[in-house]
Amino acid sequence: MPHHGADARVAIWYPPGAGGTPTLYADNPVFKGVEATLDADVAPGDFPVVLFSHGMGGTDRAQAWLASELANRGAIVVLVNHPNSTWGDFDMTEGVRHWTRAEDLSTALDMLIDDPVLGGHIDRSRIMAAGFSYGGWTALSLGGMTGNLEGIVGVCTAQIETMEACDMLLSDDVSMQTQKPETWNASYADPRVTLAAAIDPGFVWGLDNSDTAALVPGPLLIGLGDGQTRMSATNFVESGLVALLNGAHIVQLAPAFHFSAMPLCKPDAPAILEAEADDPVCTDPPGTDRVAVHSAIIEAIADTLGL
Structure with missing residues (x-):
């Protein structure tokens, strides 16, 4: 990634x-892994591409369950670990520079197209930018949406007590409010991207019509939770984003919460996370079937891809 120097x-x-070679991928004491085959031949044919961006502090492994299913249905899925906002490589002072994540995905697409094996299997008419949480914004950005620094800082300042992560974003260390508007608000669209899908995307507040005007048509927005379980920072309905979009496909999943898009959890996972004072990513709201939530996300993205 030349723009990171890393x-x-x-x-x-x-x-x-x-x-x-069959293997169990992304398995650990907290999350269940998914079955994969390393270094198999590529099936014959041309396939749509999904460029996937993880959430703040996430990794490619966090949505391996989604990549595996989409690949089995006939897609090439490219998951990038973004420098500075990945688990184990987290520096939000640099990670807040949201445009570098879009550049990561574009660089990965360059690599894929140039690959001597996979490059010959790409359906250029179906290249999707997709992501979860902060990665959902990355996907929308790559699909043509532009940021609105004044808008998001204004909302964060007014709602810092209730908007998740605003206290970190406005902190002296991260200082989103001192970013350069001309950089924050610029377009980072990749003209090769024809589709966009965002699962509980961040940075959806404070936007206006000019920010959504160039977004690829028919974006898919997937929301997790409702009422008390809906994360404010990713609420694309209350933020006004949906009202700015024509032809968007909206999927709302409940009971669920933001972290229901994380992998399936093992029985001891809640206790492990509690002991480590980590986020309760395995504690879904009562009645949630995480397998069903995952299936609904897979179906929605697969339908958008025409799979």
């Missing part, structure tokens, strides 16, 4: 042909 991990999932 390397970044990129995981590529694709429709498998013959051969390869």
Whole structure:
């Protein structure tokens, strides 16, 4: 990633042909892994591409469940670990520079197109930018939406007690309010992107019509939770974003909450996370079926891709 002056991990999932080595991927004491085959041949044909961006402090492994299913249905899925906002590589002073994440995905797409094997299997008419949480904003940005620094800082300042992460974003260390508007508000669209999908996207407050005018048509917005379980910072309805979009496909999933888009959890996961004073990412609202939530997300994105 030349714009970072650093390397970044990129995981590529694709429709498998013959051969390869079966493995359990992204398995750990907290999260259940997914079955994968390493280094299999590529199935014959041309496939849509999904450029996927993880959330703040996430990794490519966090949505391996989604990449695996989309690949099995006939998509190439490229997941990028964004420098400075990845688990184990977290510096939000740099990570708040949201445009670098869009540049990460564009660089990964360059790499994919130039790949001597996978590059010949790309359906250029179906290239989707997709993401979860902060990565949902990255996807919308790559699809043509532009930021509004004055708008988001104004909302964060007014609602710092109730808007998740605003206290961090406005802190002296991160200082979102001192970013340069001409950089924050510029377009980081990739003209090769034809589709966009965002799962509980961040930075959806304080936008206006000019910020959404160039977004690719028919974006998919997936919201998690309702009422008390809906995260304010990612509420694309209350923020007014949906009202700015024509032809958007809206999917609202409940019971659920923001972290229901994380992997399936093992039985001891809540106790492990509590002992480590980590986010309760495995404590879904009562009645939530995380398998069903994942299935609904997979179906919505697959439908948008025409799979």
